Amino acid sequence: MIPTRTIPRAKIEVSEIGFGAAPLGNLYQPITDLEARATLEHALAAGMNYVDTAPHYGHGLSERRTGDTLRERAGVVLSSKVGRLLRADPALRGDGERQGFRSSLPFERHFDYTHDGVLRSYEDSLQRLGLARIDLLYVHDIGTRTHGADNAHYFDQLTKGGGFKALERLRDEGAIAGFGVGANEWQVGLDALREADCDVMLLAGRYTLLEQGALAEFLPLCLERRVAVVIGGAYNSGILATGTAPGTGLRYDYGEAPAEIVARVARLEAVCRDYDVPLAAAALQFPLAHPAVASVLLGLGAPRQVEETIGLHALRIPPQFWLDLREAGLIAEDAPIPADR
DSSP states (O other): OOOEEEETTTTEEEESEEEEOGGGGOBSSOOOHHHHHHHHHHHHHHTOOEEEOOTTTTTTHHHHHHHHHHTTOOSOEEEEEESEEEEEOTTOOSOOOBTTBOOOOOEEEEEOOSHHHHHHHHHHHHHHHTOSOOSEEEEETOSHHHHGGGHHHHHHHHHTTSHHHHHHHHHHTTSOSEEEEEESOHHHHHHHHHHSOOSEEEEESSSSSSOOGGGTTHHHHHHHHTOEEEEEOTTGGGHHHHTTOTTSOOEETTEEOOHHHHHHHHHHHHHHHHHTOOHHHHHHHSGGGSTTEEEEEEEOOSHHHHHHHHHHHHOOOOHHHHHHHHHTTSSOTTSOOGGGO
16 A cells, blocks of 8 residues: 655645546546546555545536545545636537646636635535535645736735635634645745645645755745645656657646756656666655655546556665766755655
């Protein structure tokens, strides 16, 4: 079974590998309801007791499929997100791609991080899930990467507009075990920690084998505050899973990888070849060496992907491999590595 780690402030245990349910919302390509259920059931049977979804994933489709699979199951930690409300739009037809998802559900997203918006999002998620409880709530995609110049306006909704107060109220009433921010930038995580009594933070793509900018300020503050960190985007949108081979797509940070990123990944691949270590295994295991990290979320859309992920997590990587990466300057000198443990 997969080892578990504690989210201390929420007093819950999560598996070191979590199930990211964005693919259940038809991320980039559609899958059937049966495929979605089979994938999640396979992950649960393998010991992934932590499942993360969001209203944004498939405009409600991921939450519906997740809830249909989890209903009547005990021992599963579930997280979802707030910040986007879904409103019906009769003009929407078909399953053409919208914001990366091939869902036919006729709902459009609207950002709302206010007190009432957070509570409405929470209640709507319970309805879509068909469940009585969500364990963790993340404020979804606050930050300049999503909102650009409008981010200050939306962050004000969390502070002056009472969004954080609503999350604290849900936790204090026992409706949820904890809350935090789920974003693609560590800087907004710092902003949130200064304003709110967070329990857990979901950081996507910013603490990986490829980049460790979160080491200087964000991760130390999380350790100091006993705030657990969940890592998303461990493959940086794909390039750390596929490598640089021709025809693999070379996707980084939701787009085409720039030349300097491709070159750096090629250097990582060279060390991997020396030790016969799959690049994806190193990318999955690296963030788990940091003491603040409780789990790494992987978006999984097929049972075979679950099996592959279990194998990558269990693969023994020689300690010298990590030391060579450090010596070559391919990971930060102060980044914890499995060889240090």
